[in-house]
Amino acid sequence: MKIFVAVLCLFIVQIIVILFLEYRRPQRAVAWLFLLFCCPPLGLLVYYFLGRDYKQGRRLKACAAETRCGLHGHAEERSRPITRVEDTGNPELAGRKELLRLLSGLSESPVTGRNATRxxxxxxxxxxSMLEAMEAASEHIHLEVYIFRDDGIGxxxxxxxxxxxxxxxKVRLLCDGLxxxxxxxxxLRALSGAGVETHLFLPPLASLLGGRFNYRNHRKILVVDGLVGFTGGINIGDEYLGKxxxxxxxxxxxxxxxxxxxxFIQRIFLKDWRLASGERLSHPRLFPIHACEGKEGVQIIGSGPDGAIDSAQTMIFAALSAAEKRIWIETPYFIPDPAILRALKTAVLxxxxxxxxxxxxxxxxxxxxASLSYLDDLLDAGVKFYRYRKGFMHAKVWIADGLLASVGSVNxxxxxxxxxxxxxxxxxQPQxxxxxxxxFRRDLxxxxxxxxxxxxxxxxxxxxxxxxxxLLSPLL
Known part of the structure; x- marks a missing residue:
């Protein structure tokens, strides 16, 4: 009887702890409680390794804040932020000052107007294109990916x-540990032996012991000489070539x-490099004055568990709420939160x-x-879904009217x-x-x-x- 009471008390304590720590995220709380009911003895132990809030790490928070301060000036000094919708070059944004204001306040990176994209x-x-840019490098190459394979393209x-x-x-390579x-x-030894600096972001064992195994660096970044940048959904591996x-x-x-x-892509790389390597890099040479004559409006938004707000979710929600004619999305993984679900249904209405x-x-x-579980409700609301049949759809693209669009790593x-x-x-930029x-039409x-x-x-x-x-998807 005493053993039963002790187990019951432990079970109740675990429920209280999870509810206390996850009350801001009801879906995660429900998922953890479900897991706890399925396997009571391991509840808090598993939660410690997989569920702890990233922001609980004081050293990581301090490091991130210190890095932001050190890198804050160079990018702003050399860039030209857009503060008026008239300067975006997009007539559809006329009368949408609130949208530009929201984007400008959403991230440490402003909307800028002197850009050219492809x-x-x-x-x-x-x-x-990436290899061509790397071959032309004279100062530095900064490469950051979630997956790097030692196969043919690797x-x-x-x-x-x-x-x-x-x-x-100077060549620096940063890969996610998992x-x-x-x-x-x-x-890796071949790279290091030639002078390439390599680091893993949150290596598996260290992140597991530190209770941060569930947090991963999913960014794809290449910066060459501080003048050319790449980002999107593609890692380094033969499977991306269809092999x-x-x-x-x-x-x-x-x-x-x-x-x-x-x-601003460079600044995000340097922040990640600091967190992974401990090395602080902020030399002005990493932010050279460019001669780009393009006039495209672009904003770089870095998001993550260390941020004060959920930038990626807020950005997408704002765009979905602003769209009146079309919302077109390509994503390999579709597990939206309640706010995004409501925004999609409201857009149809x-x-x-x-x-x-x-x-x-x-x-x-x-x-x-998990993705298919959301389709019934949204199909009934009038959202149209399509299954890509030519191969595997891995693009992360969304388009809101002619107002704005996004390419990146965010599913x-x-x-x-x-x-x-x-x-x-x-x-x-409308074009x-x-x-x-x-x-998108070709993919349809x-x-x-x-x-x-x-x-x-x-x-x-x-x-x-x-x-x-x-039910379990918020945990994984």
Whole structure:
């Protein structure tokens, strides 16, 4: 009897602790309570390793704040922020001062106007452009990815980094500790031996022991000489070239940038480098004066669990709320929070054409089933879903009217919103927005519309599986 009472008390204490720590995030609280009921003895132990708030780490917070202060001046001194909608070059933003004001206050990076961008479709075009820029480097190469594989394309990047390092170019490589855990020591030793500096962001063992295993750096960044930048959805691996026989063709979107926006991509890289390596880099040479004559409006938004606000989620919610004609989204993982769900439904009621392309062939069955659990409700509300059939849809793109669009690493899921370090480029230039819209139309031709009547007739077993995956999805 005493043992039973002790176990019951421990169980109640665990419930109280989880409710106290997760009261701001009800969906996570419900998921943790469900896990606790399924496995009571391990509740708080698992929560310690996987569920602790990233912001509880005082050293990490102090380091992030110190880095922000050290890097704050260089980018602002050399860039030209846009403060008036008339200067964005986008007539659709006329009369939308509140949207520009929101974007400007959302991030440490302002909306800037001296930029030139190029949309890169799929990995072949992206890798060719990245490698060309790296070959031309004379000062430094900063590469940051979630996944770096030591396969065919990985070795090509390795060859360029080694060659440039031996030429005296400062080469720094930052990979996520979990996403790149298969990267061999031999591969890393070859880089280090040639003078390439390499670090892992939150290595698996250290992050597990520190209670931060569930937080990952999902950003994709390349900065060359502080003048050319890349970001988007593409990591470094042969599967992105369609060489994985299981996944086949890999549909993705990346972005090349020149101008003011590169300063803010650079600043995010240097902040991440400081957190991973302990080395503080803030020399003005990392932020050289550029000669870009482009006039595109761009904002770089870095988001993550160390931020004061959830920048990625707020940015997307604001865009969805502002759109009146169309909301077009491509995302491999669709696990929206209640605010995004409400924004999508409200947009349909306003008369907006809301279309979302998701994979027809998943790379993660758990996440895919969690995504499908949201379709019934949204299909009934009038949201149109499409399954991409040509291969795997991995692009992270959204378009709101002709107001703005985004290319980046952010998936439309709660992991990207609250747990991952992410980066997005918000584009205001009408030509670039329409270029992304044209690609969306081409992707629709390779997709199959989800028929609400057919989808609603799937079996109960499939529904139960989707519901359980959805319930646990805030944890993973």
């Amino acid at each position: 949309i890169l479709v799929n990995a072949g075009e992206t890798y060719a 070795e090509r990047f390795q060859d360029v980094m080694i060659r440039k390092a031996r030429q005296g170019v 996403g790149s855990h298969k990267l061999s020591r031999r591969f 994985d026989p299981k996944m086949g063709f890999w549909r993705d979107t990346h972005l090349k940038l020149e101008g003011d926006a590169v300063y 306003r008369g907006a054409d809301v279309r979302i392309i998701i994979p027809g062939k998943p790379d993660n069955a758990f996440v895919y089933n 439309l899921d709660m992991r990207s919103f609250y747990s991952n370090f992410e980066l997005s480029a918000v584009l205001l 670039r927005i329409e270029e992304l819209a044209d690609q 031709e390779d997709s199959e519309a989800v028929d609400p009547d057919v989808f609603s007739k799937r079996g109960n077993a499939a529904r139960r599986k989707e519901e359980i995956c959805s």
